[in-house]
Amino acid sequence: MMIVGDMRQEDIWNAEAARRYDTPGIGMFAPEVLGPTVDRLAELAGGGRALEFAIGTGRVAVPLAQRGVPVTGIELSRPMIDQLRTKVDEATIPVVVGDMATAEAPGKYSLVYLVYNTISNLLTQAEQVACFRNAARHLTPGGRFVVELGVPALRKLPPGQQAVVWRNEPGYIGLDTYDVLRQHLISHHIRFDESGQVRLSRGPHRYIWPSELDLMAQLAGFELESRHADWLGSEFTAESDSHVSVYRIPPDRAEP
Numbered sequence: 186m187m188i189v190g191d192m193r194q195e196d197i198w199n200a201e202a203a204r205r206y207d208t209p210g211i212g213m214f215a216p217e218v219l220g221p222t223v224d225r226l227a228e229l230a231g232g233g234r235a236l237e238f239a240i241g242t243g244r245v246a247v248p249l250a251q252r253g254v255p256v257t258g259i260e261l262s263r264p265m266i267d268q269l270r271t272k273v274d275e276a277t278i279p280v281v282v283g284d285m286a287t288a289e290a291p292g293k294y295s296l297v298y299l300v301y302n303t304i305s306n307l308l309t310q311a312e313q314v315a316c317f318r319n320a321a322r323h324l325t326p327g328g329r330f331v332v333e334l335g336v337p338a339l340r341k342l343p344p345g346q347q348a349v350v351w352r353n354e355p356g357y358i359g360l361d362t363y364d365v366l367r368q369h370l371i372s373h374h375i376r377f378d379e380s381g382q383v384r385l386s387r388g389p390h391r392y393i394w395p396s397e398l399d400l401m402a403q404l405a406g407f408e409l410e411s412r413h414a415d416w417l418g419s420e421f422t423a424e425s426d427s428h429v430s431v432y433r434i435p436p437d438r439a440e441p
């Protein structure tokens with residue numbers, strides 16, 4: 186049986202993880218990944234302020250702020266924030282230390298965004314719903330909540346199989362183990378160095394089907410404005426393994 190209860194986000198996103206997180210120019214930091222992400226978020230902010238839930242080391246927030254969008258963050262891990270602080274100061278990108286399901290950042294925003302599968306770091310449905318409600322609380326009428334999330338790879342799991350290898354390349358294996366009863370998975374990142382030494386990091390997730398995500402949004406007062414397969418606006422299809430979903434508070438909503 187897979188146990189996720191003993192893996193705390195605070196322990197996973199520790200000083201070592203924060204030190205290794207940034208890979209300037211490659212992987213999730215590659216210009217072809219970050220460029221379209223920042224372009225789309227700047228467009229969706231519509232000239233207003235943005236709030237990033239789980240801002241991390243500022244992979245997205247730093248270039249978005251450089252684009253002229255005022256960005257604030259909420260983040261649980263102090264080591265990740267320390268890494269962000271090597272790039273920008275508190276006046277440029279203020280960060281509230283706390284849980285994105287409950288923490289409050291000052292003011293109202295036209296955009297809240299939560300990228301790179303991070304909503305699934307909340308391990309219960311109740312916390313995920315609370316996260317949507319917290320996003321809604323921070324938005325002005327007409328404001329948007331953008332979620333980037335993988336589609337659970339359940340179609341790749343034949344009966345009796347519990348793991349899916351989603352990447353296998355020299356020096357790296359990415360493997361997810363599933364607990365379909367609890368709707369949990371653990372992502373395993375297995376890295377081999379030149380001497381053959383292995384480094385393993387793991388992270389627990391509660392995976393979410395897009396329709397369940399839409400229902401969480403609805404509970405928090407959002408409407409689905411768009412869903413695409415990526416930041417460039419590619420069509421979302423049955424074969425898509427990820428999506429960028431844009432939820433909107435109706436412009437005529439009364440201020441809470």
Ligand SMILES: C[S@@+](CC[C@H](N)C(=O)[O-])C[C@H]1O[C@@H](n2cnc3c(N)ncnc32)[C@H](O)[C@@H]1O
Nearest residue numbers: 194198239240241244260261262284285301306
């Ligand atoms: C995959 S990283 C993403 C960081 C950044 N958003 C990015 O795109 O590079 C996940 C981040 O989520 C943070 N995190 C996990 N659970 C959180 C929670 N409940 N509230 C706030 N931050 C959380 C972790 O500390 C970590 O910095």
